[in-house]
Amino acid sequence: MKYIEPHGHMVSRTTDDYQKMAMAGCEAICEPAFWAGYDRASVDGFYDYFSQLTEYEPARAAKFGIAHFCWLCINPKESEDAGFAREVLSLIPEFIDKPSVLGIGEIGLNKNTKNELAIFEEHVDIAKRYDQPILIHTPHLEDKLKGTKLIIDALKNANVDPSRVVIDHVEEHTAGLVLDEGFWAGMTLYPESKCTPARAIDILENYGMENIWMNSACDWGISDPLAVAKTALEMGKRKYDKQTIERIVYENPKRFLEQCPNFKI
């Protein structure tokens, strides 16, 4: 089986994880910029992080035959200080032309605050200015539905083409909303919170196989870098044929990501 990990935070993982993912059939990993396991004290911390995403991680992945790509932004968790966030935004043009950059992400909301929303809108402006696709993070638990609605409204107000935006971390109560508006939807597979493999397959059965992907996040929390491969196995147990499984774990992400000029596998 071959698959794409469309949302994996490899800076939080060991090199063994790259090896395991390669053995499971992973051909490409896309890493959205996010929290680095700690709040950065200065804009220099982000400069180093963007360098890590665009230089070090692609080299680490290449040792295992995996292509590594990234998205750039300041995540909503660290965007509450709008002045600081704007300093980080000013770094993006310097990195946007690097050969493995896919677009702007993962931007979005964390606690649905005014400042987060203002910085979200400024990221959308940058994406429009540089003609970049967008990857979106939606908030957790009780903030998710409200945050998803706020995000969709902001994108509509900005006249963004929804087919070039993927809204990630959808669950049962937000998947329909996202897909009906013409956006792509991402499901994040977690052993405990967000979607378990079984819940993700249920969502596919309810909302169809169009414009939807699965990812493992493999971040700083309890998460499993092999979650996409394990969910593909779980789909096999439910008697999905090989072609349908490959559509979800490989063809769909490839179709979205090929809208990014730098994505090639």
Ligand SMILES: [Zn+2]
């Ligand atoms: Zn993420």
